Amino acid sequence: MTQARTAKKPTRIQLRNRKRILDAALDVFSQHGFRGATLDQIATQAGLSKPNILYYFEGKEDIHVTLLNQLMDAWLAPLREIDPKGDPLREILRYVHRKLDMSREFPRESRLFANEVLQGAPRMRPHLETGLKELVDDTAAVIDGWIAQGRLAPVDPRHLIFSIWATTQHYADFDAQVQVLMEGRDVHRDAAEFLETLYTRMLSVR
Amino acid sequence: MTQARTAKKPTRIQLRNRKRILDAALDVFSQHGFRGATLDQIATQAGLSKPNILYYFEGKEDIHVTLLNQLMDAWLAPLREIDPKGDPLREILRYVHRKLDMSREFPRESRLFANEVLQGAPRMRPHLETGLKELVDDTAAVIDGWIAQGRLAPVDPRHLIFSIWATTQHYADFDAQVQVLMEGRDVHRDAAEFLETLYTRMLSVR
Amino acid sequence: MTQARTAKKPTRIQLRNRKRILDAALDVFSQHGFRGATLDQIATQAGLSKPNILYYFEGKEDIHVTLLNQLMDAWLAPLREIDPKGDPLREILRYVHRKLDMSREFPRESRLFANEVLQGAPRMRPHLETGLKELVDDTAAVIDGWIAQGRLAPVDPRHLIFSIWATTQHYADFDAQVQVLMEGRDVHRDAAEFLETLYTRMLSVR
Amino acid sequence: MTQARTAKKPTRIQLRNRKRILDAALDVFSQHGFRGATLDQIATQAGLSKPNILYYFEGKEDIHVTLLNQLMDAWLAPLREIDPKGDPLREILRYVHRKLDMSREFPRESRLFANEVLQGAPRMRPHLETGLKELVDDTAAVIDGWIAQGRLAPVDPRHLIFSIWATTQHYADFDAQVQVLMEGRDVHRDAAEFLETLYTRMLSVR
DNA sequence: AATGAATGAGAGTTCATTCAT
């Protein structure tokens, strides 16, 4: 009854500690997966005691779900920003770069998401089926419209979106592999250039 | 030790049971990750008792490593088959299709690999640093050669390879998401067509 | 980690429970040896749950090592108390009686030690090589000095020390056998007298 | 029914294999204790398969008991050889040297015995209570007789026997400790001389 | 708001022993 999560007005300490916990959990979950992570690791990382963690969250699963929920919003934001009235190619390239930037700036989030989907999205299916599906359908319609107007070379819009996700998130999710193969190179700059070339060539109307 | 794994000549039963175990383990590991998987699950799936599993393998880790080792060979095979003397675009398209086919036929292997790399490749680093790195360097050289000869549009060969991995494996690794968004469609056929278009447009010399 | 063993300031409960565990473990280890002892036995004996034991110690080995470390100090104390300025024979007889008393009062400690050395002292070698060796060398020098001064009959001082250890610890370590052969007799009183005679006759200068 | 241990006429192979097993078991039991030893170790050491071991013996315990039984005879032999009609001091010194020699030649047997008695002699009590007790009583009577005749300095005969056991077996049972403290010295020769001195001084009638 | 203490449920692993041949 007197637990933080049910209180009406979270105090400053509560907000700070919840943030600490979620940040620590993001670290741990993204690195070891849900089952591989332990509350002990999260508690140590957060600088709190284990029971104190459970004062703020109902359990391990609760922390994970909270993270996933928060993630979805940020994850979909760039897609929402595609402007149907903008220049098609420019809009798409902007999206690609946004996604690539996110891979660099938020690799933990990317890996958390990848982990979840890789395991069949047991805790995320609802989100995918509602928020995501709708947004993708809308975006696909926009792209199809552009194509119909002859402003973009014809392609399957959904697979186009998949390819953007795949190629950009790859740099976060498969970082361990990329690092081994690209020792010393400026991966991100080259990737940005490469993807710009890729999508320009594929989508330009000649 | 009087255990199967140290015997010199594997009997028929041994071969059969080792295969059963590895197959069951592939199921379980690819779905739940290393830490999330339990020997109990593997044993049940394999139709063997838990101690019997340990009669054939030294432990959970041994099974996982065996799986990973077997995987690497199959994983690299398609890359090896790129023929420096073949037609550049055709060779690359063939590679793309091979990889896409593997995503459809061996999604568990793809996810096992993704899981491992996602967590920093703790058990695979050596493989990546030797076998894979060398092969990628060689292939990059071949592609660079083609580009120098004007037979392929200029592009960073390593990022090209990454993009092929990313776009093809995506259909296995993010299948849960793809299924939600592509309900009812023939994902594989469309993906093949899309990727053919993508790489043709990007790499053709006009 | 939020475990007791890493806490900085042991609470009263911690001290009490650690003591309980060590006492129970001394019972069990001294009777069954390291491998023969189980955490279950120790837990039952200590009146605690098995995981609770592991809340206080890192594992079975940790308990054993802690016991051995504590033992060494008490074990060497009597030897340290030999006074180079005292009367040689009296000093040695005092040592013999101290050791014999310890066999009676701390038979579990004696057996724990015997068990460890019997198996090659895998966990005690370091202690033996540093603390013990030095102390024995020093004591041997003292005894040699006494002999050189003609205050003690000549003997090899190290073998003298061995014989004292052997004859006194025998009453603890081989108690099962002694009891069978000495039914009803006051073993300790007779042993004290016997050893007094033995060492007096051997070491007196006529 | 057709098991080796119930067969009437053991073949040569049977005898050889039983010997092999017992020898291997002596190694392993004396080093790790009963609980610390595994059938796997014994089997490997003996060069036989684990089930084959169990063809020759009913189980781990059976092997152990067999060893212990065999041991007792050899163990008591020297004591039996004390000749009541011989010279008292010479007889006892001869016994001391025999025992010391056995410590050097059969340290495994000594440790096996020590292990057993240390743990309360759960499998040996009967032997101790019959064979040993009787023999010790007889020997004590002989010694008492010698003392009464003034041919040996007065001393408690049972504790004398204990001291001989303790001092001689010490070199086998506590070998790990002795080695640390006597690096490089000829332990056995010095021990023989020391014990000769000890018992001569203690028992000589002046 | 926080934590030291405790635990039930399970995880991976070992091992004496049995089965089947």
Add this chain to the structure above:
DNA sequence: TATGAATGAACTCTCATTCAT
């Protein structure tokens, strides 16, 4: 005689969670 295969029971240890303060 001999062994590859299999297992039940037990063991050490982990961990999310709860209790008590």
